[in-house]
Amino acid sequence: MQSIDFRDLGLLPELTETVAALGYEEPTAIQREAIPPLLSGRDVLGQAATGTGKTAAFALPLLHRLGRSTDGSRSVRALVLVPTRELAMQVAEAIHRYGKQLGIGVLPIFGGQSIGLQLRTLKRGVDVVVATPGRALDHIRRGSLDLGRIEFLVLDEADEMLDMGFADELDAILENVPATRQSALFSATLAPRIRTIAKRHLKDPVHVTIANEVGAPGEVPRVREVVYVVPRPHKIAALARVLDAESPTSAIVFCRTRTEVDELTETLGGRGYQAEAIHGGLSQEQRDRVLRRFRDGRSELLIATDVAARGLDIEHVSHVVNYDVPSSPDAYVHRIGRTGRAGREGVAITFAEAREQRLLRNIEQHTKRKIKIESVPTVHDLRARRLEMLSADLNTAVESGELERYRVIVESLAHEHEALDLAAAALKLLDRSRDGDGESEQDIPTVEFGGGRGQKTERKPPRPRADNVATTRIFIGVGRNDNVRPADLVGAIANEAHIDSRELGAIDIADRFSLVEVPEAIAEHVIKALKRTTIRGKKAGARRDRGR
Ligand code: AMP
Numbered sequence: 001m002q003s004i005d006f007r008d009l010g011l012l013p014e015l016t017e018t019v020a021a022l023g024y025e026e027p028t029a030i031q032r033e034a035i036p037p038l039l040s041g042r043d044v045l046g047q048a049a050t051g052t053g054k055t056a057a058f059a060l061p062l063l064h065r066l067g068r069s070t071d072g073s074r075s076v077r078a079l080v081l082v083p084t085r086e087l088a089m090q091v092a093e094a095i096h097r098y099g100k101q102l103g104i105g106v107l108p109i110f111g112g113q114s115i116g117l118q119l120r121t122l123k124r125g126v127d128v129v130v131a132t133p134g135r136a137l138d139h140i141r142r143g144s145l146d147l148g149r150i151e152f153l154v155l156d157e158a159d160e161m162l163d164m165g166f167a168d169e170l171d172a173i174l175e176n177v178p179a180t181r182q183s184a185l186f187s188a189t190l191a192p193r194i195r196t197i198a199k200r201h202l203k204d205p206v207h208v209t210i211a212n213e214v215g216a217p218g219e220v221p222r223v224r225e226v227v228y229v230v231p232r233p234h235k236i237a238a239l240a241r242v243l244d245a246e247s248p249t250s251a252i253v254f255c256r257t258r259t260e261v262d263e264l265t266e267t268l269g270g271r272g273y274q275a276e277a278i279h280g281g282l283s284q285e286q287r288d289r290v291l292r293r294f295r296d297g298r299s300e301l302l303i304a305t306d307v308a309a310r311g312l313d314i315e316h317v318s319h320v321v322n323y324d325v326p327s328s329p330d331a332y333v334h335r336i337g338r339t340g341r342a343g344r345e346g347v348a349i350t351f352a353e354a355r356e357q358r359l360l361r362n363i364e365q366h367t368k369r370k371i372k373i374e375s376v377p378t379v380h381d382l383r384a385r386r387l388e389m390l391s392a393d394l395n396t397a398v399e400s401g402e403l404e405r406y407r408v409i410v411e412s413l414a415h416e417h418e419a420l421d422l423a424a425a426a427l428k429l430l431d432r433s434r435d436g437d438g439e440s441e442q443d444i445p446t447v448e449f450g451g452g453r454g455q456k457t458e459r460k461p462p463r464p465r466a467d468n469v470a471t472t473r474i475f476i477g478v479g480r481n482d483n484v485r486p487a488d489l490v491g492a493i494a495n496e497a498h499i500d501s502r503e504l505g506a507i508d509i510a511d512r513f514s515l516v517e518v519p520e521a522i523a524e525h526v527i528k529a530l531k532r533t534t535i536r537g538k539k540a541g542a543r544r545d546r547g548r
Contacts, residue, residue, distance in 0.1 A: 009035050012064050014101035019056070022097070023257030025280045025307040028053035028327035033208040034184070035061055043202040044184045047209040049358035052327045054156075055094045058184045062152045063095065065182070066127055067102035074105065074125025076145065078152040081133055081173065083160040085110035091156060092130040104128060109145075111135045119144050133161060133169035140176055147176040155201075158187040158194055164483055167193075174201050188358045210328045210362075223340035225371045227350045227360060234444045235351055236267055238376045239323065241444065242349060243273065243301075245377040245385050250294065251319035252302045252309060254326070254335050264323060265303045275301040279308045306331055309338070316341045322350040325359045329366030376444045390430055470520040471505055474527060477541035479512045488535050489516055497522070497529035515545055 006016050006027055027035065030048040038044055038061035048054040062078050080095070082088050085108075092108035099106065105126040109118045111134055122129075122144050129136070129145065139145035153174075155161065161170060183202050187194045190209075198205060230238040243251070255261045258279045265277040276290045276299040291312065293299045304312075306326070320339045326332040332350075339346025350371065352360055364371055377385070397403075413422055478484045486507045493516065494501040505517030518526050523544065530542035 004032055009060075010039055011035070011060055012067050012102070014067065015060055015063060015098065018098055018101055019060070023259030023261070023279075024056075025258060025305050028057075029210040029330065030054050030208065030327070031057045031060070033210070034058065034206075037206040037208075038062075038182070038184060039064060041182060043182060043205040045190070045198045045202055045205040045207050046184065046186045047188070047190050047207075048186055049188045049356075049362060050157075051325050051356040051359040052210055054186050055091055056098065058154045058156070058186065059091070059095045059098050061184075062128070062154065063099040063102055063104055065152055066104055067099070074127065075149045076122075076126060076129050076147065077149055078128040078154075079136070079147060079150050079173075079177065080128065080130040080154040080156055081136065081161065081170065082130060082156045083132065083164050083166070085112060085132060087157065088130050088132055092128075095128055095130065099128075106130065109135050109139065111138075133166040133173060136173055137169050140173065147173070148178065150177045150181050153177055153181050153183045155183070155185040155187075155197070158185050158197060159189050159191060160187075162193055162197075170197070222344070223336060223346045223348050225336070225348045225350075225369065226374045227352050227371045228374060228376050229352050229354055230376060230444060232353055235323070236264070238351065238444045239264075239321070240268070240271055240273075241377050241382065242321075244382055246319060246347060246349070247389070248300065248317075248319035248347070250297070250300060250302075250317045251321055252304055252314075252317050252335075252338055253321040253323055254304055254306065254309065255323045256305070256327070258305060260323070261303050261305055261308075268301060268303070273301055274299040275303055277303050278312075279305040282308070306335070309335070314338065316344060317346070319347045319349060322348070325350055325352045325356045326363075327359075329363045332363045333367060387431065390427060394427070471517045472520045472523045473515045473517050473545035474523060474530070475543050475545040476514045476516060476530060476535070477512075478535050478538050479510050479514050481511050482536050482538050484509055484514060484536050489514055492530065492533055492535045492540075493518070493526055496533045497526045499526070 004027060006019050006024065009016075009027065009031075030046060030052045034044050034046050034054075034057040038058065044058075046054065046057065048057070058080075062080075066077055080091055082091055088108040088110045092106045095104070095106045106128040107118070107121050107126040108130045109122075110132040115138070118135075118139070119142075122139065131139075131145075136145060140147065155170070161167075183205075185194070185198055185202060185205070228238055228242065239253070253264065253275075255264055258281050261277045261279045265275045268275040276293060278287060278290050282290070287308070290299075290302070291314070294302050295314070302309075302314075302317075317339050320336045322332070322335060326335055336346075336348035339348060350360070360371060410419070410422060476489065486509065489507055489509075490501045490504060493499065493504060499522060503519055503522065506515075507517070508515045527542045527544070530540055534540065
């Protein structure tokens with residue numbers, strides 16, 4: 001993989017310093033390709049999914065441009081259009097983070113948020129607006145968002161915006177943006193309708209794509225590849241579970257940034273793992289020391305960034321763990337090439353968040369192999385696994401003999417107890433002595449990916465009900481076609497019926513309807529409340545699900 005430094009890209013020093021401080025060691029593929037043309041003033045048409053680092057790929061050049069020529073007027077000079085409120089918040093947050101040193105003001109605007117607050121902030125003046133198309137158009141029509149001085153325009157996840165039916169809004173907005181602006185359009189696919197938009201609104205764009213990079217497909221033999229889809233707050237716990245279940249003899253855990261490497265190493269250390277960090281911030285001497293300890297088995301886990309791992313002279317590891325989905329298929333192939341070498345078996349484990357599904361698909365397309373989605377082992381699985389290992393250890397101990405000292409004790413105890421009971425009790429003691437990891441008993445939610453694109457069945461996993469409360473499913477007459485997401489259903493039910501969202505169980509969203517599991521005792525109450533309300537602007541209608 002070609003190595004290039006952020007400093008080589010020609011960004012303002014404030015920006016290179018900021019990304020260094022965030023622990024980014026090198027630009028990702030999409031950043032390497034998109035930043036130089038954007039800095040030179042070209043338009044860019046980029047094919048990249050979430051998780052590739054595409055936000056920084058447009059945010060850094062955007063900030064570079066605004067930062068180089070602050071005109072002091074605080075008029076809106078950059079507009080980023082995104083499909084959802086979540087993305088608006090995320091992107092605004094990222095731009096704020098990257099642009100802090102430059103003092104750039106950012107405002108996310110989206111529906112559902114108080115328009116008053118947005119109006120006041122717009123009046124005070126911001127440099128960058130990150131908006132969903134509907135709300136942006138609202139403001140344009142009210143005269144509160146003036147696009148007359150826009151220099152930089154981004155359409156992020158353009159395919160998603162079209163899927164959500166924002167085509168007309170986009171056209172209307174783009175008419176209000178000066179033709180002199182620079183534009184970047186990012187989309188996970190370059191379907192014909194995306195190309196049409198690009199043709200209409202971009203000027204001779206540079207095409208960048210990271211979907212199919214270098215590296216021969218099918219390169220990695222004998223590697224079991226699995227993925228766990230886990231919400232971010234549960235990732236550490238999930239990693240610990242998986243490590244316990246897999247008990248790797250040696251493993252490299254990859255993170256995206258130096259900061260993540262340091263944090264994860266510390267957290268794992270606190271949980272009793274022998275983990276060592278390795279990243280570009282270490283001196284040669286420190287690196288050598290870390291490697292020596294790893295090679296002779298004094299540490300079991302190496303937590304690394306891609307950059308640090310690239311030059312590592314490590315023959316083989318039993319497990320490669322991607323704590324985040326790598327930002328390109330190429331990086332994935334590189335990483336997991338560290339296991340399954342020379343005909344040995346290896347395991348490649350990837351943790352993904354639900355929104356990184358597209359990135360995984362890219363990897364699968366590239367490697368021409370399916371990555372199996374598994375559930376994080378439960379506490380029950382871990383116990384079973386531990387007993388399995390105990391019994392294997394017992395077997396070895398019996399075979400290796402030298403039991404004389406212990407036989408004497410067993411013989412004296414055998415006057416009072418059955419030999420079988422004695423053995424079982426000994427096992428129980430051993431088991432208990434290994435049961436000290438303090439792991440919480442709670443199961444970690446995993447999220448399932450649905451089928452193809454746009455066919456996603458969003459599913460909030462059922463929380464196991466410790467209290468055995470009887471539940472029932474409620475049928476609600478809005479679904480994916482109405483852009484309903486689990487959060488909309490939870491929000492509507494919690495607000496209208498005044499119940500704690502933790503009362504709700506599994507949520508399934510189909511095209512035209514949704515099913516929500518609620519405690520039987522409050523089912524009627526919830527149905528009544530739902531009849532009074534709208535979800536995503538539609539009267540929903542609710543009744544008990546007849547399927548049950
Ligand atoms: P995105 O694809 O923009 O959603 O970014 C995915 C994640 O990668 C975010 O958490 C970023 O903070 C992180 N990231 C972006 N660029 C880099 C980089 N060059 N090195 C390491 N992490 C990065």
